[in-house]
Amino acid sequence: MSIPLRLPGAARLLLVLLSGLLGMAHPAQATHIVGGEMELVHNSGETYTLLLNLYFDAANGSASALDADLTASIFEKATNQRMANVVLPLTSNTFVNYTNPACAKPTLSTRRLVYSKVITLPPGTYSSVQGYYVAVERCCRNNSISNIVAPGNAAQAFYLEFPAVVRRGQPFYDSTPRIFPPLADYACRNELFYYDFGGQDADGDSLVYDMVTPLNGHSNTNTPKPASAEPAPYAPIAWSGGLSTLNQIPGSPTLSINRATGRLTVRPTDLGLFVFGVRCSEYRKGEKIGESRRDFQLMVLNCSPNTKPNLVLFPSPGNPTPYRPKRDTLRLVPGGNHCVRLRFTDPDPNSRLTLSLSPVNFTGLLPSFSTASSGAVRSPGSPDTLTATLCFPECLNSQGKVYLLDVVVGDDGCSLPKRDTVRVAFTAVPPPNSPPQLTTTASPTRPIRVRIGDLVSFDLTGTDPDNDPVQLEMTGAGFSPTGLGATLSQGTSGREQRGRFTWRVDCRAVGPDSVFTFQFAAATQPCNGRQAVTQSVPFVVKYSNRAPTLTSDLPANKPGEDLPLVELPLGRQYTAHFTGVDPDRDGLTLIATGNTLEGKEGFDLSNAGMRFEAQNGSGVATGTFHWDVSCAAANLHRDLVVTFQLIDATCRPLPQQQRVRLRVRSPDTVAVKLYNIITPNNDRQNDEFRLPELPPNFCDSQFIGIKIFSRWGQQVFESADREFRWPGQGSTGIYYYYITYTDGRRFRGWLEVIP
Incomplete structure (x- = not known):
């Protein structure tokens, strides 16, 4: 595929990223991988996202070489033990943009393919002190590469190192550096080419860059897409004669990268397609914890000549004497001139120029252009030279230091703009100001x-x-x-x-x-x-608060009792009165709540035939408690406790309370006597078996029945009448009886029949 863009005639750099992978049926078709790199991004806890960014030659590569997935293999560095194979599905497919779209070449078109998957790295598994590495292997590179031996048979190994996820018993989280942006540009022979390969690190770790020989790995034209990567070491590509890691692209100077910033620089002297490798090492507290490798390609073309533009700065709008860098210093003072005049031009026809500013040793306020900062020169209807006015803010304060500002003019030449820079030194004093x-x-x-x-x-x-x-x-x-x-x-x-x-x-x-x-x-x-x-x-x-007082006509505690007891038979009514007084005249509220004696279960007063009526107010509150004694209370629990609480409406209440125990008096006041002998001889003494002293029926405690069994387990009598009578079975012996009530009470015993 190609990008249908108009070309203004000049050179462009094609960025062909790190080690490539992509499957092809025949070696002749396997000329598709531009490069790529891997990333490991920490999400949360033990989860991470593993990514492979692969750059595909969209102009010359076959669409059949686009892989739907690629397999990444994770190894322990210390032992090369395989930890896992991770299938990475294709999740994104986009074009890489040119720096200047007007410089695009249809023969240079790159796609960025992203393969990614969320994985888990358990601390119990990934704890090796020396860390781990990930690899993906794929063949093949573009067969038109100029600086390596047998490029059509050369493969790529994408490589990434990351630390253990636990250190000194504590979680150790890390996201590997992200090296970007990728390039779609080309370089022009005998012209300086530059590009920012600097990365970003989400953890704020230090990044160091150097040139490395790209990795070939173990894949080949016969096995272009292995089922998984082999463990390290990975064989490097073979450089053509006279080239090496430190001389990857013929040039003056040759390709190099700034150790701290990641800025690439080369002035290529030969035409062709050149592969190169960059390593980004990651340091935390002075200790290396990982590295990322990126494999790229750079196309060098013959370009139309492009002359550098020219910029001249004048210290004030009416001053004809140009500013002299490294000799002059602008002094910006309150009430003085704060504007400079710029004159810029380009000897090339049909050039478009743009001014920009880049602070060198300060941050904060920047000057602004009061006139147009861009325009065309040496084209029909356009002047040969442009002018602009740049004004510094009145509030700018250099705090006694000399600030440096680069004023830059750039053209629209290909492959990259040519620039001219005037570095302006200045001091600035803001106007005086009085405090409010x-x-x-x-x-x-x-x-x-x-x-x-x-x-x-x-x-x-x-x-x-x-x-x-x-x-x-x-x-x-x-x-x-x-x-x-x-x-x-x-x-x-x-x-x-x-x-x-x-x-x-x-x-x-x-x-x-x-x-x-x-x-x-x-x-x-x-x-x-x-x-x-x-x-x-x-x-x-x-703030102060005195406790309120609560009085009532509840009965007093009897000796040995922790709560006063009110015990009444069914059908009676009980009433108690309460009075609360607060010396601070705070608002008072009286409430009543129900619990069992053990305090484990609450109950609604109305379900027990009770109600509480309160008249709340400021300083005084009264309440009346009513209880209609019925089975409703007896069926809930034998003893019910009602708590009466007086609460004062203030910031720090001092509530008062009284409690009373309520019980429904049961008619069962005589101890149960169980008889175990009868003599059915008609002498009117113990002729029948009966139990007149069984508990009487009371609310939910109702007599269910009695069953009598022989000693062999045969039932000989049954009755649901509490006043039952059994005259015996007509024969002597031992019998057993079983009595039940609805509340779960059980009575059992034995009975001997004697003639």
């Missing part, structure tokens, strides 16, 4: 004493002698004012910034420290430098 002023109607010398419920408000006014905009601010000494409910509203009136402080003191102000110091400020931002004047207003919060 702040006044308030609150007294800053005496604390404001408040109580819970008080509403406090006062006014603040901020002004500035230089008429800079003023903003009022509110903070707290060790606390958040808004967290206490305080607000500061403000607005502008003429030259004043007026504010209103409002605070309804509530329970949020009650704490171990009852003193709150609010801090107010009037702030300005002259020349982006903050100036502020502050004023403090202390508050003392007064």
Whole structure:
């Protein structure tokens, strides 16, 4: 595939990335891999994303060589033990853009294929001190490469190293560097070519770059796409005669990379397609923890001549004397000139020039162009020379240092723009500025004493002698004012910034420290430098609370009892009265809740025939408890406990409570006597078996029945009548009986029949 772009005639660099992989049926078709690199990105916990960025020759490569997936193999560095094979599916397929699209060549078109998968690296498995490496092997490279032996048979091995995921017993997280952007450009013979290969590291680790020989690996034309990678070592490619790791592309100078920035530089002297390798090593606290390798291609073409543009700077719009770099220093002072004039041109016809700025030793405010900063020269209707005005901000402050600024003009030549730079040295002093002023109607010398419920408000006014905009601010000494409910509203009136402080003191102000110091400020931002004047207003919060009292006509505790007991038979009514008094006149609330004696189960009062009526109020509260004694209470539990609680409505309540135990009196007050002998001889004494002293039927405790069995287990009698009578079976012997009630009670025993 090719990119249908118009070409202005000049050279472009084709970036053919790291070690390539892609399957092809025949060696002649396997001329598709431009290069690539691998990444390992930490997501969270033990999960990571493993990626392979593969760069594909879209102009000359066959679409049949596009792999749907590739297999990455993970090995332990210390032993070369295979840890895992990971199948990476193709997840993205996009074109790589030219730096200057107008310089595009249809014979140079690169696709970026991304193969990725989320993987898990358990600490118990990936803990080797020497770390791990990942490899993907694929054949083959473009057969038109000029600087290696037998390029059509040369393969690629993508390679990445990463550290153990645990160190000294603690998790050790790392995302490997991302080397980008990839190139689609070409280089021009005998012209300086440059490109930024610098990477980024998500963990802030230090990155160091160097040139390396690209890896060939173990794949070949017979096995272009192995099922998995072999362990290291991986054989390098073979350089053509006279070339080496430090001389990969013939040039003056040859290809090199800045160790710290990753900037590539070469002035190629030969035409052709050249492969080269770059390594990015990752350091944390001075220790190397990993590395990424990128394999690329660079096409060198003959280009139309492109002359460098020319830039001249004049210290002021009316000054005809040019600025002299390394000799002159601009002095920017309040009330003085802050603008310079620029004149720029290009001897080449139909050139478009663009001005740009690059600070060298400072950050922050930059000058701005008050006139157009780009335009065409030496084309029909265009001048031969352009001019522009560059003005420095009045607020710029070099803080007594000499700042350096590169003013750059660039053309639109191919493959890369030619540039001319004027480095401007300058000092800058901002205009003087007076601090703002702040006044308030609150007294800053005496604390404001408040109580819970008080509403406090006062006014603040901020002004500035230089008429800079003023903003009022509110903070707290060790606390958040808004967290206490305080607000500061403000607005502008003429030259004043007026504010209103409002605070309804509530329970949020009650704490171990009852003193709150609010801090107010009037702030300005002259020349982006903050100036502020502050004023403090202390508050003392007064809070006290006396416990309320709760009285009632509940019975007193009997000796040995922890709770008073009210025991009544069915059908009775019980009433108790409660009175709560608070000496601080706080709001009082009376409530009643139900529990069993053990306190493990709660119950609704209404389900037990109970109700509580309260009349709550400030300082006084009364309540009446009613109980209609019925089976509703008896069926819930033998003993029910009702808790009466008096709560005072204040910041730190001191609740009071009383408890009473309630019981439904059962008619079962006589101990159960079980008889075990009858004499059915008609003498009217013990002639029948009966149990008149069994518990009577009571609410949910109802007699179910009795069963009598012979000693051999044969049932001889059954009755559902609590007043049963059994005259015996007509024969002597031992019998057994079993009695049940609805509440689960059971009575069993034996009976002897004696004639």
